[in-house]
Amino acid sequence: MKFMPELPEVETVRRGLAPFIEGARIESVRLNRPDLRFPFPQGFVDGLEGQTITHLGRRAKYLVAALSGGGVWLSHLGMTGAFFVADQRLAEPSRLKPGEAGGKHVHVVADLVHPSRGRVTLSYSDPRRFGFMDLFAPGTANPFIDPLGPEPLGNDLSAPYLADRLKAKKGPIKTVLLDQRVVAGLGNIYVCEALHMSRIDPRRAAGALNEREIERLVAAIRQVLEAAIAAGGSTLKDFSQADGQPGYFQHSFAVYGHEGDPCPRPECGGVTGRIVQAGRSTFYCPVCQH
């Protein structure tokens, strides 16, 4: 299974990058093309240069870098976006994997100065360019962040909250869970996994779930995300070595990508199926999910 940056992967990237860029001053930024998924906004480079990154946060699948002037540097990795760092104690940039950090898909390179690490090079690679970046002036509305629902790992996601948001929904629970206004940061993989763990059929009408099922679902969402973050965290020790890649880890899934394989639930006996809902693949077990 190839790396795909959903919430746990973005969190792992955040944890990997933070020690290199928090507190660092952005000396220069080079754009190798005018756009990713969207054009870089007017004043992007000028707005970043000279700023110090005071904090690197995450909201849903967005990386949110707070700047000393009060602005916000927003980044979304899309499907193939990746950050690479190199400082003077790490491998030379030339040792970074060719075709990735050194290749034709590196679209943004920023030179930073970190108070203890010295010069740090931060590169962004994104072959498919589904990612994007934006820059927001202090105090301005953020159309990406503002509409988002609660973080799935925070206290705001609760069974009563979710029950309230689901009760009027006629669409399938799988599709509703991908709506970032309901819960922020769930993607196709972890929705499939959470529905399998909570034994809920992805085709069920969201509004038809009962209280017990919703409680199981909320618990499962937390569990699959936390397990994935833990798996990612275990790879961070390698972050500052060899290829300098943050958060690239193989994580095992119960159903995602396992069409035709036996359901991993003990004594279930089902075979993992794949259906398409709202244009996306859904993997599920037709025996134990109902």
Place this chain on the structure above:
DNA sequence: AATATGCCCTGTACGC
């Protein structure tokens, strides 16, 4: 208003 579809983009896998 809520819901559904098409689009973006490129590397990879696969059938013929």
Place this chain on the structure above:
DNA sequence: TGCGTACAGGGCATAT
């Protein structure tokens, strides 16, 4: 081997 096609999918735009 080469060529065409399907697929991966988050979020936006558009249509209903």
